[in-house]
Amino acid sequence: MTPLARGTAAVGAALLAAGIALALAAPWLAPGDPMNMVGRPMLPPLADGRFPLGTDQLGRDVLAGLVHGARVSLAVGAAAAAAAIGVGILVGTVAGFLGGLVDDALMRLTEAAQTIPTFLLALALVSVLGATAGNVVVAIALSSWPPTARLVRAEVLRVRTLDYVDAARLAGRAPLAIAFLEVLPGALAPVVALVGITVGEAILVESALAFLGLGDPNLQSWGTMVANGRANLRVMPSLVVLPGVAIAAAVLAVSLTGDALAARLGGRR
Amino acid sequence: MHSTSARVFGGLRALLLGAAAMGAGVAAATEAVAQEVQRGGRLTVAADTEPRNINPAMVASNGVFFVSSKVVEPLAEMDYEAGLRGVLAVGWEGSEDGRTITFRLREGVAWSDGTPFTSADVAFSAMEVWKPLQNLGRAIFADLEAVETPDDHTAVFRFTRPTPLQLIENALPAVSAVLPRHLYQGTDIAQNPLNNAPVGTGPFLFAEHRPGEYFRLTRNPGYWGEGQPYLDEIVYRVLPDAASKAAALETGDIQLTAFSAVPLTDLARLDAIDGISVIPGGYEGITYHITLEINHRRAELANPLVRRALAHAIDRNFIVDVVFMGYAAASTGPVPATAADFYTADVPAHAFDPAEAERLLDEAGYPRGADGTRFSLRLRPAPWFQMTRATGDYVRQALQQVGIAVELVTADSGAHSVAVYTDHDFDLAIGSPVWRNDPAISTTILFQGGLPAGVPFSNQYGYDDPEMNALIAAAAAELDRDRRVALYHDFQRKAATDLPIIHLVDFTFITVARDEVKGVASNPRWATSSWADTWVAR
Numbered sequence: 001m002t003p004l005a006r007g008t009a010a011v012g013a014a015l016l017a018a019g020i021a022l023a024l025a026a027p028w029l030a031p032g033d034p035m036n037m038v039g040r041p042m043l044p045p046l047a048d049g050r051f052p053l054g055t056d057q058l059g060r061d062v063l064a065g066l067v068h069g070a071r072v073s074l075a076v077g078a079a080a081a082a083a084a085i086g087v088g089i090l091v092g093t094v095a096g097f098l099g100g101l102v103d104d105a106l107m108r109l110t111e112a113a114q115t116i117p118t119f120l121l122a123l124a125l126v127s128v129l130g131a132t133a134g135n136v137v138v139a140i141a142l143s144s145w146p147p148t149a150r151l152v153r154a155e156v157l158r159v160r161t162l163d164y165v166d167a168a169r170l171a172g173r174a175p176l177a178i179a180f181l182e183v184l185p186g187a188l189a190p191v192v193a194l195v196g197i198t199v200g201e202a203i204l205v206e207s208a209l210a211f212l213g214l215g216d217p218n219l220q221s222w223g224t225m226v227a228n229g230r231a232n233l234r235v236m237p238s239l240v241v242l243p244g245v246a247i248a249a250a251v252l253a254v255s256l257t258g259d260a261l262a263a264r265l266g267g268r269r
Numbered sequence: 270m271h272s273t274s275a276r277v278f279g280g281l282r283a284l285l286l287g288a289a290a291m292g293a294g295v296a297a298a299t300e301a302v303a304q305e306v307q308r309g310g311r312l313t314v315a316a317d318t319e320p321r322n323i324n325p326a327m328v329a330s331n332g333v334f335f336v337s338s339k340v341v342e343p344l345a346e347m348d349y350e351a352g353l354r355g356v357l358a359v360g361w362e363g364s365e366d367g368r369t370i371t372f373r374l375r376e377g378v379a380w381s382d383g384t385p386f387t388s389a390d391v392a393f394s395a396m397e398v399w400k401p402l403q404n405l406g407r408a409i410f411a412d413l414e415a416v417e418t419p420d421d422h423t424a425v426f427r428f429t430r431p432t433p434l435q436l437i438e439n440a441l442p443a444v445s446a447v448l449p450r451h452l453y454q455g456t457d458i459a460q461n462p463l464n465n466a467p468v469g470t471g472p473f474l475f476a477e478h479r480p481g482e483y484f485r486l487t488r489n490p491g492y493w494g495e496g497q498p499y500l501d502e503i504v505y506r507v508l509p510d511a512a513s514k515a516a517a518l519e520t521g522d523i524q525l526t527a528f529s530a531v532p533l534t535d536l537a538r539l540d541a542i543d544g545i546s547v548i549p550g551g552y553e554g555i556t557y558h559i560t561l562e563i564n565h566r567r568a569e570l571a572n573p574l575v576r577r578a579l580a581h582a583i584d585r586n587f588i589v590d591v592v593f594m595g596y597a598a599a600s601t602g603p604v605p606a607t608a609a610d611f612y613t614a615d616v617p618a619h620a621f622d623p624a625e626a627e628r629l630l631d632e633a634g635y636p637r638g639a640d641g642t643r644f645s646l647r648l649r650p651a652p653w654f655q656m657t658r659a660t661g662d663y664v665r666q667a668l669q670q671v672g673i674a675v676e677l678v679t680a681d682s683g684a685h686s687v688a689v690y691t692d693h694d695f696d697l698a699i700g701s702p703v704w705r706n707d708p709a710i711s712t713t714i715l716f717q718g719g720l721p722a723g724v725p726f727s728n729q730y731g732y733d734d735p736e737m738n739a740l741i742a743a744a745a746a747e748l749d750r751d752r753r754v755a756l757y758h759d760f761q762r763k764a765a766t767d768l769p770i771i772h773l774v775d776f777t778f779i780t781v782a783r784d785e786v787k788g789v790a791s792n793p794r795w796a797t798s799s800w801a802d803t804w805v806a807r
Binding site for chain 1: 512515533534535587591592662666679680
């Protein structure tokens, strides 16, 4: 690792750790429901000790919104990315290992899924399924698995021709066991590089859905905060800037951390 | 502009006292008269919506009136002093038996192509358009049998059942836009291209509509009003969002926004700018409510004690102060206080009192459980106003404080309407019905039992009370004004006692205009009136 890479990795890891710490500490940092209207509306930041980052147009504590929003963004982002990567690994491994008709069918399906823009598909799914946190996770997962599937398939195609796989086959192991216990571990390293991108994208999609009013209305999310603050941009820009910075920092943190992890595991760069 | 600012901020609540509304309107009108009227020039305003059909005789809605009420005129318009002022009609009277209303029509009025306006146009509009095709007219003119035209300037409306003159009078400004018979007769009225380029007798002519860009109206040189209109041209510019409307107002690209088009939080900032004023008047005839809609099919909510608890648990003044930033008034029931002729304050009041709410819920047999929750409800806030959504957020919080868990469920406009008014798939909803100046037009339908599923903005709540139904039917057929008003007072008391739905706040809209625009808010439906007396100072 170059010193620069080491530096960005440290920044990423520190940001991510801080974000996770804030999310975990939210119930102590800002007790109660962050959706509650607790103060005078439109208090600017630093004006009142009880609300260090001010209040929004309905008198909701902006700090409470940010820390509880971290929970929503990180949890939804991580869950959606985990589900998307899980589906991608399953499809990619089965397609790459079995080959033939199964491979053709799965890859055509993957390509078909890839022709639909990720965000539009997520938007359509949430509109149909309803705006709840669970549905947002499902929608993001269903719209962002294809890149993982393609990457895993390519790696599996490479790994399955290696000698140790032939050895396992000769030893009489079941095909599924060979695929998932022998081939897959050897094909996983490049997937790690995708984790950062997938989580980052999931956070962005969640924020964008919330911005368009398709987030879970019972949860305070950064995207919802930006949407609510937009009308007050001229009067109190902090209502848009603070959650906006939070989204950018979270995406930056997972991307940098993902890159660093991939570089370490892959032994490259 | 701090002097106007002070007047404006205390303004709405004072305006809602009815009598004060008259005073403010007169003040605005005399202010306009005091200055010498300047003729000519163009007024550029922010467009509200771009409806596909802008024929006001078919689609009686504020979005349509905003543009087409300048082109197509009604028989009468609301007025601060007279209450109602004749436009195409100069006078009217009802018969003793309530079955006929005779309108005397204005003479010397011509359509913009020169054809004279006659009683045949009124008869055609009433029988062929208002009664069969118009959203409000279908109900109001359901009993209209025929319109006779003894001469060119008399139209006699014949009803099969006694119809209160008061109801027709109150409905006239919104439902009586008169179309030119010679251009519509023999065509498929619903598909006539003039629905997108209306022709009328009004002060302005429809010039063009460029979708996504603007509507343009030009002065009607043959208008019957003495020396009117003052403006040469009105342009409605389509702007993408509230923030860009505020910016266009500041730069002078537009001179006026109506229907609260700029964010409420921006009003104080805009009002402080030299040359821009916030004007809350001119909408008294266009009042909306925010209501808590209740599904009586839920056992808990069918219990009157629980509904009374809901009324005590919600702080209406909080909604007024925070959600509406003061530009609204706490509601006492289905008739707003601005409607002085129908309103009564003598109804059971349900003041904000969470302790009383908790006591009622205990009494109803729903004590707090181990987790502090009594029962949980699903709340659907209507998506069409930012204020309905924000009220949903507040009601969730308020009910949770008395131990009722609330889950918000959001959907787009179409899905929301189907869920509430067709499928009844809700426990609570936040609605925004319109008060149309007479309870029989769009208010009693929220309380009347036995309506089929799928009628939007009607009683789809599962409430069906014989006494309430009888009151509504009696008032609809009562010809005597005082007895009719008394029946509607009983209706308001019954509504506040049973609380089938809960009216939370009454609100109207706000105009923000540059100071060179004169003659603004000159009547209680100003934004949806003709603007014949509006002018621009140079």
